[in-house]
Amino acid sequence: MIVEIGHFALVMALCISAIQATLPLLGANTNNRAWMALGSPAALLQLLLLAIAFAALTHAFVTSDFSVITVTNNSHTLKPMLYKVSGVWGNHEGSMLMWVLILAIYGAAVAIWGNNLRPTLKARVLGIQGLLGFGFLLFIIFTSNPFGRLIPAPINGQDLNPLLQDPGLAFHPPLLYLGYVGFSTTFSFAVAALLEGRVDPAWARWVRPWTLAAWGFLTGGIALGSWWAYYELGWGGWWFWDPVENASFMPWLAGTALLHSAIVLEKRDSLKSWTIFLAIIAFALSMLGTFLVRSGVITSVHAFASDPTRGVFILGLLVVSVGSAFALFAWRGPVLRGSGVFRPISREGGLLMNNFLLSVAAASVLLGTLYPLFLDVLDLGKVSVGAPYFNSVFVPLMTPMILIMGIGPLLNWKRGDAIIALQKLKIAAAIASIGAVTIWFVIDKATVLAAFGIGLALWLLISTLTELANRIQLFRIPFFDTWRRIRHQPRSSWGMTLAHAGLALAIAGMTASSAWRVEAIQTMKPGDSVIISGFNFTLRNVQNIKGPNYLASRGVFDVRRKQSFNITLEAEKRIYAVSRQPTTEAGIYSTFLGDLYAVIGDPDANGGFITRLYFNPLVSWMWVGTFLMVLGAGISLSDRRHRVGASAERKVPGSVTA
Amino acid sequence: MKFSSLALFFIFVAVSTTTFPPATYAVDPSEILDNPILEKRARHISKDLRCLVCQNQSIDDSDANLARDLRILVRERLIMGDTDHQVIDYVVSRYGDFVLLRPPVKAITALLWLGPLIFALIGVFGLIRYFRRQTVAAKNEDEI
Amino acid sequence: MGLGRNPQDLPSALINTPVPTFQLPPIKGQKKGFSNLDLLGQVTLVNVFGSWCEACRLEHDLLMNISKKKLVPIFGIDWQEPNPMAGPAWLKRHGNPYTLVGNDPKSRGAIAFGVTKAPESFLIDKTGVIRFKRTGRITEALWNETVWPIVQELKMQ
Numbered sequence: 001m002i003v004e005i006g007h008f009a010l011v012m013a014l015c016i017s018a019i020q021a022t023l024p025l026l027g028a029n030t031n032n033r034a035w036m037a038l039g040s041p042a043a044l045l046q047l048l049l050l051a052i053a054f055a056a057l058t059h060a061f062v063t064s065d066f067s068v069i070t071v072t073n074n075s076h077t078l079k080p081m082l083y084k085v086s087g088v089w090g091n092h093e094g095s096m097l098m099w100v101l102i103l104a105i106y107g108a109a110v111a112i113w114g115n116n117l118r119p120t121l122k123a124r125v126l127g128i129q130g131l132l133g134f135g136f137l138l139f140i141i142f143t144s145n146p147f148g149r150l151i152p153a154p155i156n157g158q159d160l161n162p163l164l165q166d167p168g169l170a171f172h173p174p175l176l177y178l179g180y181v182g183f184s185t186t187f188s189f190a191v192a193a194l195l196e197g198r199v200d201p202a203w204a205r206w207v208r209p210w211t212l213a214a215w216g217f218l219t220g221g222i223a224l225g226s227w228w229a230y231y232e233l234g235w236g237g238w239w240f241w242d243p244v245e246n247a248s249f250m251p252w253l254a255g256t257a258l259l260h261s262a263i264v265l266e267k268r269d270s271l272k273s274w275t276i277f278l279a280i281i282a283f284a285l286s287m288l289g290t291f292l293v294r295s296g297v298i299t300s301v302h303a304f305a306s307d308p309t310r311g312v313f314i315l316g317l318l319v320v321s322v323g324s325a326f327a328l329f330a331w332r333g334p335v336l337r338g339s340g341v342f343r344p345i346s347r348e349g350g351l352l353m354n355n356f357l358l359s360v361a362a363a364s365v366l367l368g369t370l371y372p373l374f375l376d377v378l379d380l381g382k383v384s385v386g387a388p389y390f391n392s393v394f395v396p397l398m399t400p401m402i403l404i405m406g407i408g409p410l411l412n413w414k415r416g417d418a419i420i421a422l423q424k425l426k427i428a429a430a431i432a433s434i435g436a437v438t439i440w441f442v443i444d445k446a447t448v449l450a451a452f453g454i455g456l457a458l459w460l461l462i463s464t465l466t467e468l469a470n471r472i473q474l475f476r477i478p479f480f481d482t483w484r485r486i487r488h489q490p491r492s493s494w495g496m497t498l499a500h501a502g503l504a505l506a507i508a509g510m511t512a513s514s515a516w517r518v519e520a521i522q523t524m525k526p527g528d529s530v531i532i533s534g535f536n537f538t539l540r541n542v543q544n545i546k547g548p549n550y551l552a553s554r555g556v557f558d559v560r561r562k563q564s565f566n567i568t569l570e571a572e573k574r575i576y577a578v579s580r581q582p583t584t585e586a587g588i589y590s591t592f593l594g595d596l597y598a599v600i601g602d603p604d605a606n607g608g609f610i611t612r613l614y615f616n617p618l619v620s621w622m623w624v625g626t627f628l629m630v631l632g633a634g635i636s637l638s639d640r641r642h643r644v645g646a647s648a649e650r651k652v653p654g655s656v657t658a
Numbered sequence: 659m660k661f662s663s664l665a666l667f668f669i670f671v672a673v674s675t676t677t678f679p680p681a682t683y684a685v686d687p688s689e690i691l692d693n694p695i696l697e698k699r700a701r702h703i704s705k706d707l708r709c710l711v712c713q714n715q716s717i718d719d720s721d722a723n724l725a726r727d728l729r730i731l732v733r734e735r736l737i738m739g740d741t742d743h744q745v746i747d748y749v750v751s752r753y754g755d756f757v758l759l760r761p762p763v764k765a766i767t768a769l770l771w772l773g774p775l776i777f778a779l780i781g782v783f784g785l786i787r788y789f790r791r792q793t794v795a796a797k798n799e800d801e802i
Numbered sequence: 803m804g805l806g807r808n809p810q811d812l813p814s815a816l817i818n819t820p821v822p823t824f825q826l827p828p829i830k831g832q833k834k835g836f837s838n839l840d841l842l843g844q845v846t847l848v849n850v851f852g853s854w855c856e857a858c859r860l861e862h863d864l865l866m867n868i869s870k871k872k873l874v875p876i877f878g879i880d881w882q883e884p885n886p887m888a889g890p891a892w893l894k895r896h897g898n899p900y901t902l903v904g905n906d907p908k909s910r911g912a913i914a915f916g917v918t919k920a921p922e923s924f925l926i927d928k929t930g931v932i933r934f935k936r937t938g939r940i941t942e943a944l945w946n947e948t949v950w951p952i953v954q955e956l957k958m959q
Contacts, residue, residue: 242714356781364774371770384708386759393774523687710918727909752916754815
């Protein structure tokens with residue numbers, strides 16, 4: 001019965017989305033207040049209906065209702081409750097339902113918190129959200145219905161892959177979707193603005209919180225995914241340029257560019273076309289990612305085993321939505337002429353430059369991801385585009401970007417003085433160069449690029465802090481005045497400082513853990529010791545233990561260093577009873593300078609065990625850094641200026657700070 | 659932070675017949691060559707060869723049987739005296755360019771390798787045009 | 803369009819090139835393995851299989867049929883058997899259509915042919931050149947429509 005209610009709610013949501021997609025838009029065109037006002041209740045109702053549908057599906061999973069096909073395919077009575085719940089979105093149909101649910105959440109959020117929006121704009125934004133919802137609901141109902149029944153119902157479901165039985169899996173997809181799908185809102189804002197024929201600083205101010213939210217969630221989702229890969233894969237890798245990883249990274253790159261472009265639009269009434277273009281592209285890339293994962297056209301660890309018809313449908317949705325957006329974009333060209341003028345060397349110039357670099361990076365990742373597909377579809381052969389390609393293309397693009405990130409915030413709007421800015425950055429440049437050379441000398445003369453990477457990270461960190469110090473006139477004026485300045489800094493500037501500093505830490509972590517990871521593979525008997533990077537790993541013993549649904553051999557390592565440092569690491573190799581699938585659980589201990597990482601493998605004939613021991617430098621800096629980035633987005637979001645005073649559409653005079 | 663049994667993994671896998679081995683314990687101690695220079699070359703070559711029965715890993719990362727056999731083959735050929743190129747060509751002659759994780763630079767991949775450069779150039783042209791228009795606009799402003 | 807393709811299906815890099823040099827020992831219970839030299843002088847079908855391979859079991863009846871009717875000699879590569887008795891036991895249970903079977907636990911034979919999964923089959927002409935590759939099992943339809951005609955054509959050359 002509940003399943004039927006859920007199904008019914010789903011179909012009702014389709015009808016409501018049809019209303020939401022048409023009447024508010026028509027109302028905005030004809031200035032019909034009543035129709036425009038329909039947008040909000042429709043969005044809220046849609047959220048309610050989809051929440052009901054999602055709850056119904058969750059109920060089916062939780063009660064192991066095997067008369068529902070999706071549950072049969074993806075669940076089992078022996079699964080722990082947490083995984084029964086996360087199994088709801090661990091498959092194509094359920095995750096698509098989550099997709100539209102989140103789409104509805106954002107729509108409802110605009111309905112609730114968008115009261116300071118111009119009514120016509122708000123109606124149009126909700127209308128576009130409704131259109132998107134309509135398209136995806138059609139897709140779900142006709143090709144991916146999670147409520148399909150199976151009569152007669154089987155006694156039990158198909159076995160669940162033990163790799164999915166993981167608490168972290170519960171958080172990664174929702175977080176990622178809150179990011180991905182969040183860019184639907186910025187897309188709706190962009191299309192609404194094009195329909196209005198008005199792209200102005202007020203619009204940029206209204207769109208900023210949504211961009212921040214989507215970007216923050218996406219950053220968190222991607223970082224979380226990397227973190228789990230690191231802890232589970234057993235050798236410390238965290239990024240593989242896998243097509244589906246790329247599918248989440250490309251919207252992130254576009255979203256970062258969008259965030260910064262909107263700042264220029266807001267402050268200086270410039271870069272209008274570019275900002276709208278990015279808003280369209282960011283969501284287009286999200287949709288493209290959805291297509292890639294579910295159509296079966298790419299080879300990836302993440303890909304759902306799906307069929308081409310679904311792929312064609314999504315591709316159709318993509319073409320229609322993005323195509324119409326671009327058509328609108330072309331038609332409204334004249335409206336997108338800005339009034340702000342600026343010199344190449346200026347705050348705007350720096351932001352534009354970085355936008356350009358981010359876009360080229362996104363385009364290159366797109367090219368590399370799709371290239372094998374293009375060649376195969378056109379029957380021109382099969383080619384692999386793997387990590388080596390992406391690394392050689394991406395890194396050279398990011399280098400100038402990071403250099404500019406240091407100078408940009410110190411330049412004035414409209415016309416900046418590069419000499420003065422660079423003078424302020426003397427210390428940053430000095431520390432970066434000395435740091436890079438020292439590391440190159442001390443650690444490993446073979447890795448010039450890695451030392452350079454650390455130098456870049458140092459540059460970014462120190463220049464970000466220099467900019468802050470400059471703004472609060474640290475050591476230049478009495479401390480009391482500095483303190484007053486600190487208290488009056490707008491939250492969004494703290495957001496910028498945190499995010500940029502976080503990125504610097506993350507870059508240091510990425511460089512160090514890739515370049516200077518130390519690996520030791522050997523067979524060890526209990527009592528044997530191996531020394532890596534000054535740490536002495538001794539295998540104490542290996543025991544056989546029994547888990548709830550697996551058997552494991554657990555290796556216990558004592559790790560010592562000098563007198564003061566003495567810890568124990570436990571590593572397991574598990575075999576799950578039902579699927580007979582082996583997994584490794586690494587033993588990890590994080591220190592400031594790096595992670596100790598131990599993996600226990602198979603036994604050999606002589607009572608020894610294969611062990612893989614690693615020292616992964618600066619890994620936690622990546623997680624701390626990305627956390628700071630997300631925190632920065634959150635703090636920026638909480639800036640009161642987004643809510644108060646946003647309704648007034650006065651032109652903001654060029655201000656010095658972000 | 660100390661983690662033991664409750665480690666985390668994220669994957670979306672359709673629960674069907676396609677389960678795949680995690681990229682965990684790849685190189686075996688028994689595979690490691692005595693000559694560290696050769697071993698280093700072997701690892702380097704392996705990182706660029708695709709595991710053909712996996713989803714998106716190199717043979718260095720994967721613990722699939724075929725990956726292991728290819729790793730051993732690579733080492734054998736290095737011992738026999740092949741250069742890095744010869745080893746790679748040997749594998750490519752049997753499996754085609756698909757086995758290379760770094761796509762070869764050929765006519766068919768020209769667009770792939772030149773693409774980023776072309777994007778960058780288009781962007782640079784766009785930027786130059788944009789700033790030229792701006793300077794003209796600014797001059798007009800000044801004149802008025 | 804090409805959207806329905808399996809991105810993992812590799813076309814053969816070896817079509818129209820001679821079979822690479824390889825030498826496989828016999829499986830347990832047989833005296834002779836086989837090498838690339840055994841594939842000269844006649845049109846042959848090389849089939850990669852394993853006792854662990856489901857699709858191979860499905861294909862096996864067709865191969866038995868071909869062998870009984872002596873349509874084309876089939877050479878088998880018993881691939882990645884962890885247990886040396888597994889292959890012979892499987893053949894004993896289901897029948898042995900192969901003129902010669904090579905034991906290939908280390909994938910040397912498979913790698914020579916650029917094999918990535920089982921079953922895969924190859925048609926070799928009289929001069930030892932690979933002319934056709936099939937990834938996946940040969941179905942009745944495929945045999946009748948594609949493979950057998952090629953065999954006949956190669957025989958006439």
